[in-house]
Amino acid sequence: MIRQKIVAGNWKMNGSTESITALVTDLLKAGHSNSEVVVSPSFPYLHLVSTLCAQSDLIKLAAQNVSDKESGAFTGEVSASMLEDFGVKYVLVGHSERRSLYGETDDLVALKIQSLLNKDFTPMFCIGETLEEREAGQTLAVCERQIQAVLSLLGVEAFNRIVIAYEPVWAIGTGLSATSEQAQEVHCGIRAFIAKSSDLVAQRVQILYGGSVKASTSRALFAMPDIDGALVGGASLDAKEFLEIVKAAG
Numbered sequence: 555m556i557r558q559k560i561v562a563g564n565w566k567m568n569g570s571t572e573s574i575t576a577l578v579t580d581l582l583k584a585g586h587s588n589s590e591v592v593v594s595p596s597f598p599y600l601h602l603v604s605t606l607c608a609q610s611d612l613i614k615l616a617a618q619n620v621s622d623k624e625s626g627a628f629t630g631e632v633s634a635s636m637l638e639d640f641g642v643k644y645v646l647v648g649h650s651e652r653r654s655l656y657g658e659t660d661d662l663v664a665l666k667i668q669s670l671l672n673k674d675f676t677p678m679f680c681i682g683e684t685l686e687e688r689e690a691g692q693t694l695a696v697c698e699r700q701i702q703a704v705l706s707l708l709g710v711e712a713f714n715r716i717v718i719a720y721e722p723v724w725a726i727g728t729g730l731s732a733t734s735e736q737a738q739e740v741h742c743g744i745r746a747f748i749a750k751s752s753d754l755v756a757q758r759v760q761i762l763y764g765g766s767v768k769a770s771t772s773r774a775l776f777a778m779p780d781i782d783g784a785l786v787g788g789a790s791l792d793a794k795e796f797l798e799i800v801k802a803a804g
């Protein structure tokens with residue numbers, strides 16, 4: 555099964571009107587890629603990036619979070635229907651920073667995915683183990699538990715509309731990327747777990763790797779049969795570096 559590669563930049567809580575305008579302008583100069591190129595600015599900059607990208611089809615927009623609620627008295631939250639006003643295609647959910655710093659549980663993440671699938675968004679569903687969990691040999695068990703919450707609420711067919719991002723927590727922002735073999739082993743395990751519910755869905759679902767991806771490590775990662783792209787944090791703030799990663803994806 556041929557799965558299109560996705561290279562997504564997670565800008566996290568970084569950037570200003572000036573720096574984001576410069577970054578997007580540089581990214582747009584690169585021209586066509588066979589991979590899907592995605593950037594995810596903070597909410598206040600979605601409109602700016604959507605406007606900058608309006609004339610081309612080169613870059614898709616992602617939001618970094620969404621509420622599980624539709625509307626109402628939820629101060630500080632942003633609903634899926636609000637994101638519809640900004641040309642957003644993807645939304646990150648379950649990022650480890652949301653789980654560890656803001657207490658998001660597997661069940662809440664599943665509800666957020668449900669609110670996105672009720673609209674026309676593609677959730678980028680982040681999963682992954684901590685260093686402690688890896689050392690205890692629980693890597694796959696953790697990923698399976700995180701996926702199971704979504705399977706239980708929404709069923710395996712939901713994964714026809716979800717992109718998974720495997721991001722080992724110990725590799726995020728640490729410079730310690732998983733080796734391509736370590737990542738491949740987990741990606742393969744994740745696909746096998748989904749295949750227990752549906753082989754077809756498992757073959758189709760795109761699984762990105764995230765965690766200190768750099769231009770220098772990306773080619774080996776993308777050569778692996780179950781790695782369908784990357785979710786890139788730090789390196790996505792540098793246009794040259796990010797475009798090298800896009801190039802490596804082919």
Ligand code: PGA
Pocket residue numbers: 564721725726727728729764765766767785786787788789
């Ligand atoms: P990093 O972040 O590339 O800076 O490790 C990845 C992520 O958090 O998505």
